[in-house]
Amino acid sequence: MWGISRLxxxxxxxxxxxxxxxxxxxxxVGVRVTRMNQGLFRSAFVGQANAVLVARSLTAEDRGHLxxxxxxxERRVVQAVGVAGEYVIANLHANGGVxxxxxxxxxxxAFAEAxxxxxxxxxxxxxxxxxxxxxxxxxxxxxxxxxxxxxxxSVSQPLVWPRERHEVDGLVLSDHPPVEVTIR
Numbered sequence: 001m002w003g004i005s006r007l008x009x010x011x012x013x014x015x016x017x018x019x020x021x022x023x024x025x026x027x028x029v030g031v032r033v034t035r036m037n038q039g040l041f042r043s044a045f046v047g048q049a050n051a052v053l054v055a056r057s058l059t060a061e062d063r064g065h066l067x068x069x070x071x072x073x074e075r076r077v078v079q080a081v082g083v084a085g086e087y088v089i090a091n092l093h094a095n096g097g098v099x100x101x102x103x104x105x106x107x108x109x110a111f112a113e114a115x116x117x118x119x120x121x122x123x124x125x126x127x128x129x130x131x132x133x134x135x136x137x138x139x140x141x142x143x144x145x146x147x148x149x150x151x152x153x154s155v156s157q158p159l160v161w162p163r164e165r166h167e168v169d170g171l172v173l174s175d176h177p178p179v180e181v182t183i184r
Contacts, residue, residue, distance in 0.1 A: 004049055014058075017051035018065040018079045020093065050091045050126070052081040059084055063115040068104040069095055078108040078126075080115035087183075088116040092126040101130040109135055113151075121152040121183060127176060142179045156182040 007015035054060040061082035069076040078092040090112030094104040105128055116122045124138065125148040133141045138149040142158035159180045166173045 004051065007051055007053065011053050012056070013053040014056055014060045015051050015053055016060055016062050016079070016081050017049050018077055020048040020050055020077045021075045022047050048093070050077055050079050050093060052079065052089050052091050054081065054083055054089075063088065066107065066111045068092065068107040068111075070100075070103075073100070076104060078111050080112055082115075082117070082120070085117075085120075087121045087123055088112060089123045089125065090115065092124070092128070094127065094129045096129045098130060101128060105130065105133060105135075121150060123183075124149045124151075125179075139181070144177070144179075146176050146179045148179050148181045150181065150183055154184045156184070 004015070004017045004019075007013075007017065050065070052060075059082075063080035063082050065077045065079040067075060068078050073095050076093050076095055078090055080088055080090045082088050090108060092104070092108040094101045094108070105124075109124055112122050112124050124135070127145060128141075128147050129145050131141075131143070131145055133147055133149065135149055135151075138151045139155045140158065141147045141149060142160050144160060146160075148155075148158060161178045161180065163172065163177065166178055
């Protein structure tokens, strides 16, 4: 959660974020403990959030969020952001397990389409925790569990970034490689 307030500075973009799971250990203590072994602790102490980053030259509108996980499961959400009056970007992080992930992806798809306005391209993106996701009317998924699926426009084939593209000074910036598509 500590990183949300710094996203705009780090990215030089507009950040629209939603807390998926609040921190268990507040403040800098949780951050210090997590940094001792980020691979092991990850978000155990500092919580989780979803964020959509938008170029500052474009308008961005928060269209809300929805919990997609069932009670008793790790809290997961999907958020929707309108961009430039042309797109709705829905960002999700589903739980693992084929049946559970499929249910959470379907809830996310329904939410994204409800948040989309007439004529807008719908983008459903994030950590689906499922390979080979196929949704009627949406573009082809990437390899792996992270996807950018687009409805209402043609897109390039998904490009999964190689490790060296998301590594700085020998440190990998994410445990998942970014996925990139170009909307035409």
